Amino acid sequence: MxxxxxxxxxxxxxxxxxxxxxxxxxxGCPANEHYQKIIDEVEAGAKIEEELxxxxxx
Numbered sequence: 001m002x003x004x005x006x007x008x009x010x011x012x013x014x015x016x017x018x019x020x021x022x023x024x025x026x027x028g029c030p031a032n033e034h035y036q037k038i039i040d041e042v043e044a045g046a047k048i049e050e051e052l053x054x055x056x057x058x
Contacts (some may be wrong), residue, residue: 001054 001009020027031039042048 016029019025
C-alpha cells in the first residue's frame with residue numbers, strides 16, 4: 001500500500017473505534033495474529049518505528 005492508502009485504512013480504523021466506543025455496538029472483530037502483535041507492542045510501550053517493507057509475515 002502507498003502512504004495515502006495507509007492513511008485511509010487508519011482513518012477507517014479510528015472511526016470504527018470511535019463508533020464502537022459511543023454506541024451499543026457489540027464488536028465481533030477478532031484480532032488476527034498481526035493485529036495482536038501490534039496491540040501487544042503498543043500496550044508494552046514499545047516505540048513505534050517505521051517499517052520499510054509492509055508485511056504481515058513478521
